[in-house]
Amino acid sequence: MTVNSTLDCLQRIIAEIARRFWRAVFGRRIDVQPKLIIPDFRAIGQAVECGFGFSVLPDYLCADWVK
Structure with missing residues (x-):
């Protein structure tokens, strides 16, 4: 493979x-x-914040964004 x-x-x-x-x-x-495969939740959050798309993240990582 x-x-x-x-x-x-x-x-x-x-x-x-x-x-x-x-x-x-x-x-x-x-x-x-998927366009990106990122093995780290914090890096995924940063990618979403920079406009690379969307994701489903644990609430403790995105609570500040959804206030």
């Missing part, structure tokens, strides 16, 4: 996890294709 095929596989898995989470929490489907 090459690095690119491994990343493609990881991207599909993460997209499916996001779809399932969205459907369970919000009761409807979402069609997403």
